[in-house]
Amino acid sequence: MNPYHIQNLEHYFQVYRHSVDAPEEFWQQIARENFVWQKPWDTILNWNPDTAEVRWFEGAQLNITENCLDRHLETRADKTAILFEPNNPKDPATHITYRELHTRVCKFANVLKAKGIKKGDRVCIYLPMIPELAISVLACARIGAIHSVVFAGFSATALSTRINDAKCSMVITSDGSFRGSKTIDLKGIVDEALQDTPSIENVLVVKRIQSEIQMKEGRDYWVQPLVEQASADCPIEVMDAEDPLFILYTSGSTGTPKGMVHTTAGYMVYSSYTFKNVFQYKEEDVYWCTADIGWITGHSYIVYGPLANGATTVMYEGVPSYPDWGRFWEIVQKHKITQFYTAPTAIRALAKENLEFVETYDLSSLKVLGTVGEPINEEAWHWYNDNIGKKRSPIVDTWWQTETGGIMISPIPFATPTIPTFATLPLPGIQPALMDEHGKEIEGNQVDGRLCIKFPWPSMARTIWGNHQRYIDTYFSAFAKKYFTGDGAFRDATGYYRITGRVDDVIIVSGHNLGTAPIEDAINEHPAVAESAIVGFPHDIKGNALYGYVILKETGETRNHDNLRKEINQVITEKIGPIAKLDKIQFTIGLPKTRSGKIMRRILRKIAHGESDQLGDISTLLNPEVVEAVIQEAL
Numbered sequence: 001m002n003p004y005h006i007q008n009l010e011h012y013f014q015v016y017r018h019s020v021d022a023p024e025e026f027w028q029q030i031a032r033e034n035f036v037w038q039k040p041w042d043t044i045l046n047w048n049p050d051t052a053e054v055r056w057f058e059g060a061q062l063n064i065t066e067n068c069l070d071r072h073l074e075t076r077a078d079k080t081a082i083l084f085e086p087n088n089p090k091d092p093a094t095h096i097t098y099r100e101l102h103t104r105v106c107k108f109a110n111v112l113k114a115k116g117i118k119k120g121d122r123v124c125i126y127l128p129m130i131p132e133l134a135i136s137v138l139a140c141a142r143i144g145a146i147h148s149v150v151f152a153g154f155s156a157t158a159l160s161t162r163i164n165d166a167k168c169s170m171v172i173t174s175d176g177s178f179r180g181s182k183t184i185d186l187k188g189i190v191d192e193a194l195q196d197t198p199s200i201e202n203v204l205v206v207k208r209i210q211s212e213i214q215m216k217e218g219r220d221y222w223v224q225p226l227v228e229q230a231s232a233d234c235p236i237e238v239m240d241a242e243d244p245l246f247i248l249y250t251s252g253s254t255g256t257p258k259g260m261v262h263t264t265a266g267y268m269v270y271s272s273y274t275f276k277n278v279f280q281y282k283e284e285d286v287y288w289c290t291a292d293i294g295w296i297t298g299h300s301y302i303v304y305g306p307l308a309n310g311a312t313t314v315m316y317e318g319v320p321s322y323p324d325w326g327r328f329w330e331i332v333q334k335h336k337i338t339q340f341y342t343a344p345t346a347i348r349a350l351a352k353e354n355l356e357f358v359e360t361y362d363l364s365s366l367k368v369l370g371t372v373g374e375p376i377n378e379e380a381w382h383w384y385n386d387n388i389g390k391k392r393s394p395i396v397d398t399w400w401q402t403e404t405g406g407i408m409i410s411p412i413p414f415a416t417p418t419i420p421t422f423a424t425l426p427l428p429g430i431q432p433a434l435m436d437e438h439g440k441e442i443e444g445n446q447v448d449g450r451l452c453i454k455f456p457w458p459s460m461a462r463t464i465w466g467n468h469q470r471y472i473d474t475y476f477s478a479f480a481k482k483y484f485t486g487d488g489a490f491r492d493a494t495g496y497y498r499i500t501g502r503v504d505d506v507i508i509v510s511g512h513n514l515g516t517a518p519i520e521d522a523i524n525e526h527p528a529v530a531e532s533a534i535v536g537f538p539h540d541i542k543g544n545a546l547y548g549y550v551i552l553k554e555t556g557e558t559r560n561h562d563n564l565r566k567e568i569n570q571v572i573t574e575k576i577g578p579i580a581k582l583d584k585i586q587f588t589i590g591l592p593k594t595r596s597g598k599i600m601r602r603i604l605r606k607i608a609h610g611e612s613d614q615l616g617d618i619s620t621l622l623n624p625e626v627v628e629a630v631i632q633e634a635l
């Protein structure tokens with residue numbers, strides 16, 4: 001049976017076993033039989049665990065857009081590749097066929113070339129969820145430029161940090177974006193970001209909201225007239241397997257955001273393989289992932305994975321609540337969506353609303369439901385299963401990360417029996433291990449541990465842009481020769497995995513990965529703040545929300561504290577973006593610290609959770625007396 005398309009549970013076990021016994025042979029077969037190559041590889045895998053250097057399919061040459069576009073022109077030219085659903089339900093949806101997408105990507109790629117972009121240059125893309133976002137991503141890939149997509153909800157400071165880290169020479173943006181009933185001035189944010197980004201030479205601007213914006217002579221250009229004049233003939237740039245395809249930033253527990261580098265061949269093979277199997281994609285399906293292309297989910301499962309499989313992939317510009325909370329289901333009915341992939345935070349928000357928003361629509365086209373980004377709680381799982389899937393559509397709880405490039409642990413629909421809150425079994429090629437705090441692997445079942453991956457897989461991030469040592473320190477130093485995910489997991493009696501959450505200082509808020517350090521740095525920039533510490537606490541819809549403990553410079557601070565709370569959130573919005581705003585701020589006289597001066601977040605977390613009676617032994621702290629004060633303030 002074909003390993004590229006898993007048919008049932010027995011087939012899964014058979015394929016999985018082969019992928020562990022002979023990983024190189026396994027991936028070689030997948031790569032050879034399902035993609036087009038300009039030149040085959042010389043070696044399948046080169047792996048040096050000591051230096052954390054991984055190379056897949058070395059010697060091979062290819063272009064991912066040939067696999068996502070050109071090769072479909074013979075058989076699927078008139079099939080819809082991208083189905084664009086605009087923010088306003090009164091505006092018509094747009095069907096972009098494979099032929100049209102190919103033409104638009106080629107023209108866009110020629111515009112990039114005409115502006116001097118060449119192989120290896122970094123291009124920052126800061127666009128809303130409009131077709132030009134996918135097109136510019138593919139246009140970069142076509143000519144070998146490395147795209148760095150920055151989610152268009154990030155602030156000017158966050159944008160400029162990312163531009164400077166990757167030394168991008170161009171930004172692609174729009175005059176603005178629609179988000180529900182609001183419009184957002186993206187170009188204004190870009191202009192602010194570009195005040196301090198010496199590497200930027202040009203800005204391409206897509207017209208979307210027809211707003212008046214400033215265009216800087218000699219730097220800023222409207223895209224549309226350039227595209228109209230551009231040739232539709234753009235041969236692929238032939239890429240080496242390990243040439244970088246993109247950089248995508250993710251927050252760490254400390255320091256600046258990490259520019260995760262994904263390379264061409266392995267990423268293509270794995271995102272495509274997992275798309276096919278996790279969504280059991282069939283030729284006539286209409287697949288919709290509600291993520292933004294600014295996140296890895298959008299890269300792998302809106303753009304590359306679906307297009308490599310010749311799928312129809314939906315791009316939705318708006319939000320779940322506009323014009324009302326029935327919008328998602330209206331879209332499912334209208335386009336007869338077959339696979340629907342979203343985040344637990346969206347499910348929880350939708351579940352809070354009246355069920356009429358669901359019942360008005362015909363959801364019978366749905367076959368597979370997916371979730372990603374954070375642990376899904378049992379209640380949300382059942383709501384999704386009962387009301388959206390009508391207990392007919394399997395739910396795939398997909399665990400993975402920006403760093404992993406593709407889904408790692410997930411049920412295969414119609415094969416793996418699902419259990420609420422369990423991501424279930426590793427996909428073929430993925431070898432998880434649970435480790436104890438002494439660095440020993442925990443064998444057997446019914447065990448909890450730190451989740452590592454023992455063997456390389458094709459789409460793992462290869463490095464952190466410009467800082468390989470940080471890559472080694474973050475992912476390959478906690479446990480010898482293993483990739484450490486930063487997550488904890490439980491393995492049940494049958495070998496199913498349940499992800500229990502982060503074991504480091506990353507907090508997942510509404511499915512967004514937020515490091516505590518950058519938020520604390522932002523807060524500390526407020527002139528009235530001396531020190532701060534952030535922890536997560538449970539939130540009905542967001543999963544986790546942020547709780548900030550803030551020490552003011554002057555305890556006699558006379559300003560109204562509520563104003564100060566607003567100002568602190570304002571600084572966070574400016575430095576990072578509104579997603580990192582704090583839900584609760586407690587002004588405190590001190591923070592519990594270890595004798596080495598480390599903030600004891602465990603204690604702060606307990607207090608924020610309302611569990612101050614379960615603090616355990618605090619006598620070894622540097623300042624145990626502070627704890628009682630912090631508890632009293634919280635009450």
Ligand code: PRX
Pocket residue numbers: 250296297371372373374375376397398399400401402403423485486487499501502508511512513
């Ligand atoms: O903690 C895990 C959580 O999200 C983290 C990765 O975040 P990010 O790089 O932003 O990628 C999100 C989209 C792939 C993981 O370390 N996470 C992701 N999916 C799940 C999850 N936690 C539990 N269950 C999941 N299905």
